[in-house]
Amino acid sequence: MPASSILSSVVCRFVFALLLVAGALPLGTVAAQEEAEKEAPPAEPDNSVLKPEDVQLLEANGIRKLMPNMPVWIDLKRKMVIMDGEVCLRKGSLEMFACLRGTKEHESVIAVPADAFVVHAGLLRIGAKQGVPVSFDPEYTPPSGEVIDVLLQWTDDKNKLRTARAQEWVREAKGKKEMPYNWVFPGSYFWKDIPLEEIKKAKEQGIDPDTLPGKQVYAAEGGELICVSNFRSSMLDLPVPSTDANNNLWFEANTEKIPPEGTKVRIFLIPNKGKTAKLDAAQKAKAAEKPKPEKEEPQPEPMNEAEKDVSDS
Numbered sequence: 001m002p003a004s005s006i007l008s009s010v011v012c013r014f015v016f017a018l019l020l021v022a023g024a025l026p027l028g029t030v031a032a033q034e035e036a037e038k039e040a041p042p043a044e045p046d047n048s049v050l051k052p053e054d055v056q057l058l059e060a061n062g063i064r065k066l067m068p069n070m071p072v073w074i075d076l077k078r079k080m081v082i083m084d085g086e087v088c089l090r091k092g093s094l095e096m097f098a099c100l101r102g103t104k105e106h107e108s109v110i111a112v113p114a115d116a117f118v119v120h121a122g123l124l125r126i127g128a129k130q131g132v133p134v135s136f137d138p139e140y141t142p143p144s145g146e147v148i149d150v151l152l153q154w155t156d157d158k159n160k161l162r163t164a165r166a167q168e169w170v171r172e173a174k175g176k177k178e179m180p181y182n183w184v185f186p187g188s189y190f191w192k193d194i195p196l197e198e199i200k201k202a203k204e205q206g207i208d209p210d211t212l213p214g215k216q217v218y219a220a221e222g223g224e225l226i227c228v229s230n231f232r233s234s235m236l237d238l239p240v241p242s243t244d245a246n247n248n249l250w251f252e253a254n255t256e257k258i259p260p261e262g263t264k265v266r267i268f269l270i271p272n273k274g275k276t277a278k279l280d281a282a283q284k285a286k287a288a289e290k291p292k293p294e295k296e297e298p299q300p301e302p303m304n305e306a307e308k309d310v311s312d313s
Helices: 003-013 029-038 052-059 116-125 196-204 281-286
Strands: 063-067 070-075 080-087 097-098 110-112 145-157 163-166 170-172 190-193 216-218 249-254 264-271
Touching: 063 116, 080 116, 116 216, 116 264, 163 216, 190 281
Parallel strands: 097 110
Antiparallel strands: 063 070, 070 080, 080 110, 080 264, 145 163, 145 264, 170 249, 190 216
Protein backbone atom coordinates (compact mmCIF):
# COMPACT_ATOMS: atom_id res chain seq x y z
CA MET A 1 0.00 0.00 0.00
CA PRO A 2 1.64 3.31 -1.06
CA ALA A 3 2.44 5.63 1.81
CA SER A 4 0.84 8.59 0.01
CA SER A 5 -2.44 6.68 -0.16
CA ILE A 6 -2.26 5.91 3.54
CA LEU A 7 -1.61 9.54 4.43
CA SER A 8 -4.44 10.94 2.33
CA SER A 9 -6.81 8.32 3.68
CA VAL A 10 -5.88 9.15 7.26
CA VAL A 11 -6.55 12.85 6.71
CA CYS A 12 -9.90 12.29 4.97
CA ARG A 13 -11.33 9.52 7.10
CA PHE A 14 -10.07 10.62 10.49
CA VAL A 15 -10.33 14.40 10.22
CA PHE A 16 -13.04 14.40 12.87
CA ALA A 17 -10.54 13.07 15.40
CA LEU A 18 -7.36 14.92 14.53
CA LEU A 19 -7.04 17.74 17.04
CA LEU A 20 -4.05 20.01 16.63
CA VAL A 21 -2.35 21.30 19.76
CA ALA A 22 0.44 23.77 20.20
CA GLY A 23 3.85 22.64 21.33
CA ALA A 24 5.14 19.25 22.40
CA LEU A 25 6.91 17.71 25.35
CA PRO A 26 10.71 17.70 25.16
CA LEU A 27 12.42 14.42 24.54
CA GLY A 28 15.40 13.29 26.56
CA THR A 29 17.60 10.26 26.35
CA VAL A 30 17.21 8.20 29.52
CA ALA A 31 18.91 5.12 30.87
CA ALA A 32 15.90 2.90 30.26
CA GLN A 33 15.73 3.92 26.61
CA GLU A 34 19.45 3.32 26.10
CA GLU A 35 19.17 -0.08 27.73
CA ALA A 36 16.22 -1.03 25.53
CA GLU A 37 18.11 -0.04 22.41
CA LYS A 38 21.13 -2.11 23.47
CA GLU A 39 18.97 -5.17 24.15
CA ALA A 40 16.84 -4.79 21.01
CA PRO A 41 17.62 -7.29 18.22
CA PRO A 42 18.95 -6.01 14.88
CA ALA A 43 16.38 -4.26 12.71
CA GLU A 44 14.36 -6.72 10.63
CA PRO A 45 10.96 -6.86 8.90
CA ASP A 46 8.43 -5.91 11.57
CA ASN A 47 5.15 -6.89 9.88
CA SER A 48 4.51 -3.24 9.11
CA VAL A 49 1.95 -2.36 6.46
CA LEU A 50 4.54 0.03 5.03
CA LYS A 51 7.32 -0.91 2.65
CA PRO A 52 10.89 0.18 3.46
CA GLU A 53 10.94 2.58 0.51
CA ASP A 54 8.01 4.50 2.00
CA VAL A 55 9.92 5.58 5.12
CA GLN A 56 11.47 8.68 3.53
CA LEU A 57 8.05 9.90 2.37
CA LEU A 58 6.60 9.37 5.84
CA GLU A 59 9.37 11.37 7.48
CA ALA A 60 8.83 14.18 4.98
CA ASN A 61 5.23 14.34 6.19
CA GLY A 62 6.22 14.62 9.84
CA ILE A 63 5.81 10.92 10.66
CA ARG A 64 8.75 9.45 12.55
CA LYS A 65 9.49 5.86 13.52
CA LEU A 66 10.43 5.57 17.18
CA MET A 67 12.50 2.37 17.09
CA PRO A 68 14.10 0.76 14.02
CA ASN A 69 12.72 -2.73 14.69
CA MET A 70 9.23 -1.80 15.93
CA PRO A 71 6.23 -0.61 13.84
CA VAL A 72 5.46 2.45 15.98
CA TRP A 73 5.45 6.02 14.64
CA ILE A 74 4.49 9.47 15.87
CA ASP A 75 2.80 12.03 13.64
CA LEU A 76 3.92 15.34 15.08
CA LYS A 77 1.75 17.40 12.72
CA ARG A 78 -1.53 15.67 13.46
CA LYS A 79 -0.62 14.64 17.02
CA MET A 80 -1.14 10.90 16.96
CA VAL A 81 0.72 7.64 17.57
CA ILE A 82 0.53 5.07 14.79
CA MET A 83 1.33 1.39 15.26
CA ASP A 84 0.87 -1.76 13.23
CA GLY A 85 -0.55 -5.00 14.57
CA GLU A 86 -2.27 -8.17 13.46
CA VAL A 87 -5.66 -9.71 14.22
CA CYS A 88 -5.03 -12.64 16.57
CA LEU A 89 -8.54 -13.47 17.85
CA ARG A 90 -12.08 -13.07 16.49
CA LYS A 91 -14.14 -15.04 19.00
CA GLY A 92 -14.01 -15.30 22.77
CA SER A 93 -13.82 -13.31 26.00
CA LEU A 94 -11.46 -10.36 26.16
CA GLU A 95 -9.30 -8.79 28.83
CA MET A 96 -7.41 -6.69 26.32
CA PHE A 97 -8.22 -5.16 22.96
CA ALA A 98 -4.56 -5.02 21.97
CA CYS A 99 -1.64 -6.81 23.61
CA LEU A 100 2.06 -7.08 22.93
CA ARG A 101 2.99 -9.89 20.57
CA GLY A 102 3.84 -13.10 22.41
CA THR A 103 1.86 -12.25 25.56
CA LYS A 104 -1.96 -12.26 25.75
CA GLU A 105 -3.10 -13.28 22.27
CA HIS A 106 -5.66 -15.72 23.71
CA GLU A 107 -7.67 -12.81 25.17
CA SER A 108 -6.88 -9.91 22.80
CA VAL A 109 -8.15 -8.96 19.35
CA ILE A 110 -4.87 -7.49 18.07
CA ALA A 111 -1.22 -8.28 18.81
CA VAL A 112 1.38 -5.55 18.34
CA PRO A 113 5.09 -6.42 17.80
CA ALA A 114 6.49 -3.61 19.95
CA ASP A 115 7.42 -2.69 23.50
CA ALA A 116 4.79 -0.93 25.59
CA PHE A 117 7.16 1.78 26.78
CA VAL A 118 7.79 2.85 23.17
CA VAL A 119 4.06 3.38 22.56
CA HIS A 120 3.79 5.18 25.91
CA ALA A 121 6.71 7.45 25.06
CA GLY A 122 5.04 8.28 21.75
CA LEU A 123 1.87 9.37 23.52
CA LEU A 124 3.86 11.60 25.85
CA ARG A 125 5.73 13.08 22.90
CA ILE A 126 2.53 14.22 21.18
CA GLY A 127 1.27 15.78 24.41
CA ALA A 128 -1.12 13.16 25.83
CA LYS A 129 -1.82 13.70 29.53
CA GLN A 130 -1.17 10.69 31.74
CA GLY A 131 -3.33 9.87 34.75
CA VAL A 132 -3.02 7.10 37.35
CA PRO A 133 -3.85 3.37 37.24
CA VAL A 134 -6.94 1.73 38.72
CA SER A 135 -6.91 1.12 42.48
CA PHE A 136 -8.83 -1.47 44.52
CA ASP A 137 -7.68 -0.55 48.02
CA PRO A 138 -9.35 0.64 50.16
CA GLU A 139 -12.08 0.87 47.52
CA TYR A 140 -12.40 0.90 43.77
CA THR A 141 -11.04 4.03 42.12
CA PRO A 142 -11.22 4.05 38.31
CA PRO A 143 -8.17 4.66 36.16
CA SER A 144 -7.74 8.23 34.98
CA GLY A 145 -5.99 10.14 32.23
CA GLU A 146 -6.74 11.84 28.96
CA VAL A 147 -9.25 10.13 26.66
CA ILE A 148 -7.47 8.43 23.76
CA ASP A 149 -9.42 7.71 20.59
CA VAL A 150 -8.42 4.35 19.10
CA LEU A 151 -9.03 4.13 15.36
CA LEU A 152 -8.33 1.22 13.02
CA GLN A 153 -7.41 0.89 9.36
CA TRP A 154 -6.99 -2.28 7.29
CA THR A 155 -7.41 -3.66 3.77
CA ASP A 156 -10.21 -6.21 3.22
CA ASP A 157 -10.22 -9.26 0.95
CA LYS A 158 -11.34 -7.07 -1.97
CA ASN A 159 -8.33 -4.79 -1.48
CA LYS A 160 -10.58 -2.02 -0.18
CA LEU A 161 -9.26 0.24 2.57
CA ARG A 162 -11.53 0.00 5.63
CA THR A 163 -11.70 2.02 8.85
CA ALA A 164 -13.44 1.58 12.21
CA ARG A 165 -13.44 2.73 15.80
CA ALA A 166 -11.88 0.10 18.05
CA GLN A 167 -15.09 -0.02 20.10
CA GLU A 168 -16.85 -1.57 17.08
CA TRP A 169 -14.72 -4.70 17.46
CA VAL A 170 -15.72 -5.19 21.12
CA ARG A 171 -19.17 -6.02 22.49
CA GLU A 172 -20.75 -6.68 25.86
CA ALA A 173 -20.82 -10.42 26.55
CA LYS A 174 -24.25 -10.18 28.17
CA GLY A 175 -26.18 -7.77 25.95
CA LYS A 176 -24.13 -8.20 22.75
CA LYS A 177 -24.09 -4.41 22.33
CA GLU A 178 -21.09 -2.51 21.04
CA MET A 179 -18.80 -1.31 23.82
CA PRO A 180 -19.78 2.33 24.59
CA TYR A 181 -16.79 3.44 26.66
CA ASN A 182 -13.71 5.47 25.76
CA TRP A 183 -10.19 4.50 26.75
CA VAL A 184 -8.12 6.68 29.07
CA PHE A 185 -4.36 6.92 29.52
CA PRO A 186 -3.40 5.85 33.10
CA GLY A 187 0.05 4.84 31.89
CA SER A 188 0.73 1.69 33.96
CA TYR A 189 3.52 1.84 36.57
CA PHE A 190 7.03 0.64 37.43
CA TRP A 191 7.97 -2.19 39.75
CA LYS A 192 11.42 -3.06 41.04
CA ASP A 193 12.84 -6.47 40.14
CA ILE A 194 14.55 -7.72 43.31
CA PRO A 195 15.38 -11.42 43.97
CA LEU A 196 13.18 -12.94 46.68
CA GLU A 197 16.24 -14.04 48.65
CA GLU A 198 17.45 -10.45 48.88
CA ILE A 199 14.01 -9.28 50.02
CA LYS A 200 13.90 -11.99 52.70
CA LYS A 201 17.41 -11.15 53.89
CA ALA A 202 16.59 -7.44 54.06
CA LYS A 203 13.50 -8.10 56.18
CA GLU A 204 15.51 -10.27 58.56
CA GLN A 205 17.97 -7.38 58.96
CA GLY A 206 15.19 -4.84 59.45
CA ILE A 207 15.85 -3.16 56.11
CA ASP A 208 12.98 -1.84 54.00
CA PRO A 209 13.05 -3.93 50.76
CA ASP A 210 11.89 -0.87 48.82
CA THR A 211 15.27 0.73 49.48
CA LEU A 212 17.17 -2.13 47.79
CA PRO A 213 18.64 -1.56 44.33
CA GLY A 214 16.93 -3.32 41.45
CA LYS A 215 15.99 -3.04 37.81
CA GLN A 216 12.94 -0.88 37.15
CA VAL A 217 10.39 -2.77 35.05
CA TYR A 218 7.50 -1.13 33.19
CA ALA A 219 4.50 -3.26 34.18
CA ALA A 220 2.68 -2.95 30.83
CA GLU A 221 5.46 -5.02 29.22
CA GLY A 222 3.46 -7.99 30.51
CA GLY A 223 1.16 -7.36 27.56
CA GLU A 224 -1.46 -4.93 28.91
CA LEU A 225 -1.35 -2.38 26.09
CA ILE A 226 -5.04 -1.48 25.49
CA CYS A 227 -7.29 -3.17 28.05
CA VAL A 228 -11.02 -3.79 28.42
CA SER A 229 -10.61 -5.28 31.89
CA ASN A 230 -9.16 -3.17 34.69
CA PHE A 231 -5.50 -3.82 35.46
CA ARG A 232 -3.10 -1.56 37.30
CA SER A 233 -0.54 -2.50 34.67
CA SER A 234 -2.71 -1.18 31.79
CA MET A 235 -1.24 1.47 29.51
CA LEU A 236 -4.76 2.31 28.24
CA ASP A 237 -7.75 1.24 30.34
CA LEU A 238 -11.51 1.75 30.67
CA PRO A 239 -12.63 4.24 33.36
CA VAL A 240 -15.39 1.92 34.63
CA PRO A 241 -15.40 -1.18 36.88
CA SER A 242 -14.63 -3.96 34.42
CA THR A 243 -13.53 -7.34 35.79
CA ASP A 244 -14.66 -10.95 35.61
CA ALA A 245 -16.58 -10.25 38.85
CA ASN A 246 -18.75 -7.64 37.12
CA ASN A 247 -20.98 -9.58 34.72
CA ASN A 248 -22.56 -6.39 33.40
CA LEU A 249 -19.23 -5.21 32.03
CA TRP A 250 -17.53 -8.29 30.66
CA PHE A 251 -16.52 -7.99 27.04
CA GLU A 252 -15.95 -10.30 24.11
CA ALA A 253 -14.80 -10.05 20.51
CA ASN A 254 -17.47 -8.71 18.15
CA THR A 255 -16.77 -11.49 15.68
CA GLU A 256 -18.86 -10.25 12.75
CA LYS A 257 -17.02 -6.91 12.66
CA ILE A 258 -13.46 -8.29 12.87
CA PRO A 259 -11.52 -9.27 9.72
CA PRO A 260 -9.84 -12.70 9.46
CA GLU A 261 -7.03 -13.67 11.80
CA GLY A 262 -3.69 -12.62 10.40
CA THR A 263 -5.07 -9.39 8.88
CA LYS A 264 -2.61 -6.52 9.25
CA VAL A 265 -4.19 -3.58 11.07
CA ARG A 266 -2.94 -0.02 11.50
CA ILE A 267 -3.89 1.49 14.87
CA PHE A 268 -4.13 5.26 15.46
CA LEU A 269 -3.98 6.57 19.04
CA ILE A 270 -5.26 10.15 19.11
CA PRO A 271 -5.47 12.21 22.32
CA ASN A 272 -8.93 13.74 22.55
CA LYS A 273 -7.91 17.14 23.88
CA GLY A 274 -10.14 18.51 26.59
CA LYS A 275 -12.28 15.37 26.77
CA THR A 276 -12.68 13.55 30.07
CA ALA A 277 -14.28 10.17 30.57
CA LYS A 278 -17.82 11.01 31.70
CA LEU A 279 -20.56 8.41 31.84
CA ASP A 280 -24.23 9.06 31.16
CA ALA A 281 -26.92 7.83 33.59
CA ALA A 282 -27.43 4.50 31.83
CA GLN A 283 -23.72 3.76 31.74
CA LYS A 284 -23.34 4.64 35.42
CA ALA A 285 -26.18 2.27 36.31
CA LYS A 286 -24.60 -0.54 34.31
CA ALA A 287 -21.23 0.02 35.95
CA ALA A 288 -22.71 0.28 39.46
CA GLU A 289 -21.89 -3.28 40.50
CA LYS A 290 -18.57 -3.09 42.31
CA PRO A 291 -15.86 -5.42 41.06
CA LYS A 292 -14.10 -7.97 43.19
CA PRO A 293 -10.75 -6.45 44.20
CA GLU A 294 -7.73 -8.05 42.67
CA LYS A 295 -4.74 -8.76 44.89
CA GLU A 296 -3.23 -5.41 45.70
CA GLU A 297 0.42 -4.95 44.80
CA PRO A 298 2.80 -2.32 46.17
CA GLN A 299 1.73 1.18 45.23
CA PRO A 300 2.84 2.04 41.69
CA GLU A 301 5.08 4.75 40.39
CA PRO A 302 3.19 6.17 37.36
CA MET A 303 5.32 6.50 34.28
CA ASN A 304 6.30 10.03 33.40
CA GLU A 305 8.06 11.96 30.68
CA ALA A 306 11.44 12.09 32.39
CA GLU A 307 11.62 8.33 32.83
CA LYS A 308 10.52 7.03 29.45
CA ASP A 309 10.85 9.66 26.73
CA VAL A 310 12.38 8.66 23.43
CA SER A 311 15.25 10.79 22.21
CA ASP A 312 14.80 13.29 19.37
CA SER A 313 17.92 12.08 17.68
